[in-house]
Amino acid sequence: MKLYNLRHPEEQVSFAQAVKSGMGRDRGLFFPTEIPLLTDLNMLLSLPFVERSQRIIDAWIGDELGSDNVRRMVKTAFDFPLKLVKVDSQRSTLELFHGPTLAFKDFGARFMAQCLSEFAAGQSTTILTATSGDTGAAVAHAFYGLPGIRVVVLYPEGKISPLQEKLFCTLGGNIHTIAVSGDFDACQELVKKAFVDDDLQQSLNLNSANSINISRLLAQICYYFEAVAGIYTDIPPVIAVPSGNFGNLTAGLLARAMGLPVKRFIAATNSNDTVPRYLKNRVWAPAKTVATASNAMDVADPSNWPRVEAVFAAMKWSLGDLEGVAINEKQTIESLRELYACGYIAEPHAAVAAAALKKSLRTGEHGIFLGTAHPAKFKESVEQTLGLSIDLPPALLAVADHEILSERLAADFDQFKSHLLSVLNKKS
16 A cells, blocks of 8 residues: 555555654645455445454555464454434444444554554653543554554643543553543644654654554454444435544545445534535635534544545545535534434534434435544433433543543643653653
8 A cells, every 4th residue: 555645645555654653744644555446345335343453454554564464463453333313214323342442443544553552663652642532532542552652632721521531541551542621623733733743753753543543444444334334225425524633534435436336425513624625615714713513523624624625535436425514512402402302412523424324414414423432421411401310431430530630731732841841751
């Protein structure tokens, strides 16, 4: 598998190089030079999830890593279930929150951990990532206790749910968490600056576990095939993706490019509606980030958007075929209640996607919205909205009383850099 830098196409790397470096020159995202096309889709869709996923990822990197290694890595990473649940006559949801941290990010983070363990060759690595909610927990747990790997997670102080915070800020060990006085975009900007800082790169051997890392996207492609396999008829489904940094939608588009039958995708956002506005007027105009109940989607300037446009360009698709739908806070609450009336308990991110899907579906169509997090991770807001009590699943019950171990920092790069060098060099 060869990939090129979207900002500097002359920079081409292998999959291993892309995983280890995270980004290319000038913060450029890596994108595949070729997208493999899968044949015999009916046979593929009939396979169990893990076996199908092994074949999908082998099509990308089997030539570089070897098919036996790919099968082993996928089997180890995807050791938890996912479920397709019918909600009403036109909509189903793909529940992606049955992994160790109760969020869809477990798929990408656990596969990335397998990749880095494969490529590390004894070299010490520091994983540096920003999270708007779920990435931090998935990455922290995927890499927790792995020898030679330290993890630093930045998150916006006071802007993730208390249980989200407990899930990854109580681990300690090789996991270092920082609460930043600012929004997610401020956290992401600190991470981006760190990756072009020579002192930090040389001292800490930085790598990113955000959705900018290509290994995470490959893992996420797999569950789109599972979604379609569960309901596929002669009419391909419409899929609504709750979108923040747009890695999830990128993976879905890559799945479609590989041959997966999807009628169209809906990019569902909350009030941070940069992409829906752009799709209407073709003016890229990020506004200031707005805090919402669907906090993992509180991203005004999504890093993965260049990859979305790259897929459309590579496949010669019209960007006009991508539907962007923004759902405000009132509509999110209405969607939660409407889903509950159907007998389904969701959380704000799924509610955004469900509302966008309902707006978009036409007569005779069936749609799938992605359930990206367990409702218990947003216990307070869901209980208040629906007037019920949610039992904590074991993963959250185990950390509910644990102490938060995070450091608190301003959104200042010099302070952040000094802190990293001081704390991590002490631990090395």
